[in-house]
Amino acid sequence: MGKQEWYLEYEIHINRPGLLGDVASLLGMLSINIVTINGVHGSRRGMLLLCDNNEQIERLSTILQTMDNITVTKLRQPKLLDRLAVRHGRYIQRDADDKKTFRFVRDELGLLVDFMAEIFKEKGHKLIGIRGMPRVGKTESIVAASVCANKRWLFVSSTLIKQTVRSQLIEDEYSEDNIFIIDGIVSTRRANERHWQLIRELMRLEATKVVEHPDIFIRHTEYTLDDFHYIIELRNDPNEEITYDIIEQPSLFGNDGFSDFDF
Structure with a gap:
């Protein structure tokens, strides 16, 4: 099976310094690549991700749920509107x-x-x-x-x-x-x-x-x-x-x- 694309979107509750770095480091530890990243609406940030299998995404979802400063709003295979939101920085x-x-x-x-x-x-x-x-x-x-x-x-x-x-x-x-x-x-x-x-x-x-x-x-x-x-x-x-x-x-x-x- 080839690499799979996923769309991650999360809402930031407390935008403390280093928050994006924490998320990026987590993705790196799980061997998930960031293809594109952008703010998509207000305090929401969207990412297009590339990974090898669904197990990586399941582990990512579990860990993200433990983070107090963000709430995951979308984690799915990307739709057209997801791609455009990240590309243009707006819904x-x-x-x-x-x-x-x-x-x-x-x-x-x-x-x-x-x-x-x-x-x-x-x-x-x-x-x-x-x-x-x-x-x-x-x-x-x-x-x-x-x-x-x-x-x-x-x-x-x-x-x-x-x-x-x-x-x-x-x-x-x-x-x-x-x-x-x-x-x-x-x-x-x-x-x-x-x-x-x-x-x-x-x-x-x-x-x-x-x-x-x-x-x-x-x-x-x-x-x-x-x-x-x-x-x-x-x-x-x-x-x-x-x-x-x-x-x-x-x-x-x-x-x-x-x-x-x-x-």
Whole structure:
């Protein structure tokens, strides 16, 4: 059996000098290597560890329970969120009631891009929704994450540079390695049946699809939020309300109420 990775996270009650050295020395005596270490939230510290067998981790757990200054909060094989917490030194905010909803603010764009890039690297069908007000960085983050994941991105509908509404793709664009980006507002307000036929084809493809404004998208389609694997919310600040009232006012933006909402 090869080496195994584990994630250790503990809360510090009394941050006395030498505490980290004590933990590091303990790991060294047990022949457990520290791969990465970082503060992850307040007084919590996270570590990615590398060891040879489970017995080392069992012994580590037993000894850590006797230490008065810390409390172990997690000791498990690392999940994606664990790796990102150690890498960036902060937690990703997750909805307490809806576990597939993740929240970011604009100064966490690096963390958001890293998070999406890891999802994009996964094989198979993935449907991701991203909510946010105009100019907050939704489309740019999707493109940047595609680059980080070494994936090609394709706009099925978008307003990033100019309004895009695709009704067909050429043969090599159907690759399962591509990231397909759909703007829910553009698709529901400007598209024809050929465009929706293309979207249905893409939904059956074993590839990643990202839908901006998923709440608008599901109003006019057979899809629901239950079909989404991840919902990402991006705000300028934690208290910002994400609302679509601006596109519900036809008198302001023409007959169909559509504006360059996402520019």
